Amino acid sequence: MKRNLLYLLTLSVLSSCTIIRQGEVGVKRRLGKLDPNVKGSGVHGYNPLTTTILRVPIRTINLPLAVENLPSKEGLNISAEMAVLYRIVPEKAPQVLATIGERYENVVVVSVFRSAAADVCARFFAKDMYTGQREEIEREIADEMHKVLEPRGIVVESVLMKSIELPKGLAQSIEQKLEAEQQAQQMDFVLQKERKEADRKVIEAKGIADAQKIISEGLTKQIIEFKSIEAFRQLATSPNTKVIVTDGKTPMLISSADDK
Structure with missing residues (x-):
């Protein structure tokens, strides 16, 4: 009998404790009401009959997203593989759960991303997403998302464009144009080098002529x-x-x- 009581007591104690791991916080929900004070990593006790503890990750989360039909400035549709790096502000975890819910990633992060990506990409040409302006596009999308999500307790750290799929034929034409630009830059470099060499020879010839003139004038x-x-x-x-x-x-x- 005593052994059974001890077993029940141990089970009761274990069931009324939870462990919050590093990289997450716990939010108590007692009788349907969220506690505004979050629980850090460690062991925490609670009454399982009236209370549950919701775990909210606060580490940086890498959210991969496949986006189709992104509009460009010239009206083309672009497909892209992108990723959003975001995290929850620890002290705002109760606010996130109360105003958005546990499915905050699908409810707001993905939706806000798709809206911001479409808005930003529509201001750039398709070739810009394929060249050096990609970083600027990533930064502007992240800024647009941050404006909306930061007041709600979600911080967007960065947006990454992992791959871009341009309309058929456009990628090849862009590559050809970039190659032509590189060749033009190389030719400009060669011409500039030749001009400098010509200037050097002119200066050298002038120096020799001046020296000969000085010598001839000095030979009495x-x-x-x-x-x-x-x-x-x-x-x-x-x-x-x-x-x-x-x-x-x-x-x-x-x-x-x-x-x-």
């Missing part, structure tokens, strides 16, 4: 005679046999047979 009769004397002096000290024919002004060398 006295300097030439002085250089001739220096040349005679260096030849006189040379160990090789030399024959010097001169008019006294300009030397002319005749190498000896031994030097050949």
